[in-house]
Amino acid sequence: MIFYSCSIVKKVPDNKQLLTKNAVVTNDTVVKNERIESLISQKPNGKLLGFPLRLGLYNIAKDNPDSLYYAWLNRKPNRRENLAKIISNKQVDRLSQSFLVSGLSRFLKKTGEAPVVIDPIKINTTKNKLQGYYNNQGYFDTKVTSKIDSVGLKKAKVTYLVSTGEASFIDSISRRIETPELDSLFLKNQKRSLIKIGDQFNDEKFDAERTRITNYFRNNGVYDFQVNHVRYDVITNEKNKNIDIVYDIENRKIKRGDTLVKTPFKIYKISQVNIFTNSALKKLRSKISDSVSYNNYNIYSIGKLNYKPKAITDAIFIEKGRYFSDKDKTLTSRSLSNLKVFNFPNIEYVVDTTSGNENNLIANIYLIPLKKKNLNASIDFNHSNIQDFGITGNLSLTFRNLFRRAETLEISTRGNIGSSRDLPNPNGTFFNLSEYGADVKLTFPRIFLPFKTTAIIKKDMLPTTQMSFGLTNQRNIGLDKENFTSIINYNWLPKDDTTIRFDLLNIQFVRNLNIDNYFNVYNSSYNRLNDLAQVYNSNTAYLDPTTGNLTNTGAVFFIEDVINGNIPINNQSNDYNSIRSIGERRKRLIENNLIVSSAFTYNKNTKKGFLDNTFYAIKTKIETAGNFASLIAKQVKEPESDNGNQTIFGIEYAQYVKGEVDLIKHWDLGKKNILAFRTFGGIAIPYGNANSIPFSRSYFAGGSNDNRGWQAYSLGPGSSGGINDFNEANLKIAASVEYRFNIVGKINGGLFADAGNIWNIFDNVEDESYTFNGIKSLKDIALGTGIGLRYDFDFFVFRIDFGYKTYNPAKEESERWFRDINFSRTVLNFGINYPF
Structure with a gap:
């Protein structure tokens, strides 16, 4: 209390006051929102848990510490001489810049924060901002005053008093558009206007309407139109505060000689589309040696054309005979980039002077190919709970435009050798465990099927097809496995924030080599x-x-x-x-697994950018396995397994249906405070040839991205207590909420609560402590709570979470709540980036 009340104003000058609080009172109502607070030019010192920590650090620092050092040094006649006998005269002077003398104070000042002293100039700046803000909301008679109230020794708060007066509403809307063609276009789209009669005046709506009109015109042929061409005349009626709005769109002004001349806007059509496949420089056009015309596109190349014309034209949305459109240009840029065989394209439009029609444009698309072959290599040194020391190497080779239709082939290999003292090592070999694998992925920039899908999946959805094959082999790791995968999937984007993936065929074969x-x-x-x-x-x-x-x-x-x-x-x-x-x-775990599945995944994310903290994301997936394998098994008619199940190549195949939903929602509370919520539900039901779910397709609970009160795989199933090494089941329910806040600088904190569990249902597990038995089993939902620290490196976030078992369903019902909340039972979780 003494530190807070006295030292807080230690470095506030006399006759000055420390700013402790700002308040905005609008029409006798206190206003608290981030938009209003952002208008205040001077903010109080930052606080941590209600205390201005950085101000306290700044106050501890000494002013002019080197001068204080020399004053101390010269206070006694023989002090310098005595000290010089020990460390030399030069070192005596260098002590003035040492960490203990000056460095600590410099560090405290740099880390701390100087006291925010009330500044009348910044108060006036804030008043002007507030007045401008309310004027833009339609309160044209707004008056803003301020007052400073003392709240203690050298401390005060500033209150801004806003009187808005009456709001102004739109009484009529008219237009004055000089170009007749633009006037006709405007009338066609007038119903979509964001400005309506009867609405309160709002300057932000007028800005949004400018953007809407500009986009509409530029997507309908008006190539020269810019947002500053849209102006408004606002006529205010002083008697009733109503206003009349006039759209004012003049003809464009162009410079001819030394004078500006007004000329009507033109609506342009595309007369030619020229594609230059290996140059972005106009001066190299003279070197063009190969060309072809295909579907009204002119394709040029320096040297032999290395692309099938259809591969390029399918990615272009600018078409001959259509009106100029910014939307077509943007789609073309995205689609060409999505081919992954070119750098970002350069698209230009020039007026066609050869066609005799002044309203024609030529579209020139300049492409620079990426390298046809690209080799990447990397090496990592690592340590884990499996190996004391390991070396991992990766080598990948990419072939672009493989079949001259913008296909991409990626071949990658990986290998790991490691050492573990926990493994049997009779020969004394240092590297006594290993893992190696290879993957092949072929990508087509279209839906690769024997029939057309363009009626359902249009080319502006940027469809792709991927075929991938992989093989992994492990030695002295777990049960030693050979894992073979083969996947054919299709991806497309029906909207900018929506992705759909369809796995036509996903084959996984796992063989255990060391049971x-x-x-x-x-x-x-x-x-x-x-x-x-x-x-x-x-x-x-x-x-x-x-x-x-x-x-x-x-x-x-x-x-x-x-x-x-x-x-x-x-x-x-x-x-x-x-x-x-x-x-x-x-x-179950030593059995070889054969999974032949198909899946459909829908993913929607409304996040607009990296700084958008108010959004939601939803992911749903439905997967089925075993149906295709069942058809094959009936044809080959191999002997049944010891369990009486059908086999393919002597292996039982999995058969199940699986569905899951994952929902994430974020709310931006302002001042770097964010509330994040996540809920997940998933179930996998075995049937036909199986009475359980393969381990790789089952659910687990706990860990740094799940319930942080438990380690990964240690929670559940149900109330069983996680007695196995790796606990898993086929039903999962989970929900998490997290409050994120800034502590200081790039250091952030978080308070979280994670609830959920896993259960067995509709499989071969009968123990009631493991199984889901209706609503009564919801009492088995575990609750983990805790606090986290995060450091923001801009491109990623390093996270430490301290979790506690707040409600543990594995214990007797009378001992489930709060019995594990103490420091000795902290569950420490490390993570990169936020869990949701």
Whole structure:
């Protein structure tokens, strides 16, 4: 309290006052919104949790610390000489610039913030801004005054008093448009006007109307029209405050000699479209040696034309005979860039002087090809909980315009070698684990199908087709896997903020190469099984003679003995169910997986730019697997598996339907305060040839992007307590809310609450603590809360979140709330960028 009340004004000059607060009172009502606050020219010192921390740091700093040092040094006659005997006379002088003498004060001043002293000039500037703001809202008689109220020693607040008077409303709208063609265009689109009779005057609407008219004209042939050509005459009636609006669009002014001459606007049509495929320089036109005319397009090339004409013209929306349109130009630029074989195109329009029609334009499109081949290589050194030291290398080669129709082929390889002390290493090899893989991706800038789709998916939706194939091989990592993937998908953009993806075929085959390593990977399952074996196992062959614990092979035999009744355990007991559950989970996770699926994904994001913090994003996906595989299995008629299921190449294929919805909403609260909300729901239902969902398609809970009160894979299913190493299920419900705020500079904070869980439903799991059993199971929804710190590097955000288990459904109902909120049980989460 002493520090706050005394030192806060320590460096405020006499006869000056520290600004502590601003208030805007409009017509006797206090106004608090970001738009009004942005008009105030002078803001109080920033605060952290109500305290001006940076001002306090600034006040701690000494003024002229080097002068104070020399005053101290010369205060006693022999002080300099005595000090020089120890560190030399030169070092005595250098001490004045040391961190302890001057550097600390410089750091505090730089980090801190000088006191904001009330400035009458800035008060007048704010008054003028407020008056201008309310004038633009239609309050033409606005008067703004200010007063300064003392609130303590050298402290005061400033109040701005605004009296708006009566608002002015639009009484009539007329027009004065000199070019007859523009007048006709205006009348055709007048119903879309943003300015209506009876509306209160609002200057922002007039600006938006200028933009609307300009866009409309420029998309209907008026090439020379600019936004400053739209003007308004505002006529005010002093008696009733109503106003009359007159649109005033004069003919354009062009310079002829030394004089400006008014000339009517023209409506232009496109008479030619010329495409230069390998030059953006006009002076190189003389070197053109190849050309072709195709569908009213003229295509030119220096050297042999390396593109099929249709590949280029399909990406161009500027057409001969159509009116000039900015929209067509923008679509053409986007579409040509989307081919990924050219740099951003240069499009120019020139008046056609050869056609005899002054209202014709020639469109010239200049393209610079990207390199046909591009090689990229990278290397990373890493450390993780799997490997103590690892080296990862990537090599990728890109071929553009592969078949002369703007196709792109990408071939990439990757490899990793690592060292782990936790793995068996009888030969003493330093790099005792490895992973390598290769991917091939072929992209077509169109829908690649044997039939036409342009009636549904138009070319302005920028459709693409991707075919990709990948192979990965792991050694000494987990169960050692071979993973093969093959995907054919289609992508298009029906709107600027909407993306649709359709996976026609997605094949994934996973083969486990080292199933004997299962209990080394899933330690929790092994430990539970080993504890039960100490009670029930009587076969010493299953044990390691040195430790007395189950061997990996013995653990498998012990499970089989229990299930087959060779070891007498009550099959209704919890111990029996636990052993059976471990066995079933092991059998499921060591099985080779074949997934043949199709999926449809819809993604909409209304965020307008990087600084837009009021938006929503929604993603929905529906996926089915096994139907195509079922047709093949019926034809090949291979033997059934031990489980009685159909197989392809001796492998059971997965069959399920899966649907999920992910919704994100952000609200900008002003002053760098943001409220973010997310909710997710997903379910995967096995049927036909399967009674469970493959691990790679199941859901998990917990982690830095989910419920931050639990580590990844450690929450659920249901109230089971996350007893497995990797807990997953086929139903998930989750919701999160986060309040984000600025602390100082680029350091931000966050308060969050994450709720949700996973459950088993419609599969082969029967334990009620794992399964979703209607509304009563909603009591199993876990709640994690906490606080986070974030540092904004501009291009990404580094995040640390401290999560706590506020409501833990794994505990007894009387002990679920607040039992885990203490520092010793903090769940630390690191992340890059925000979780949603």
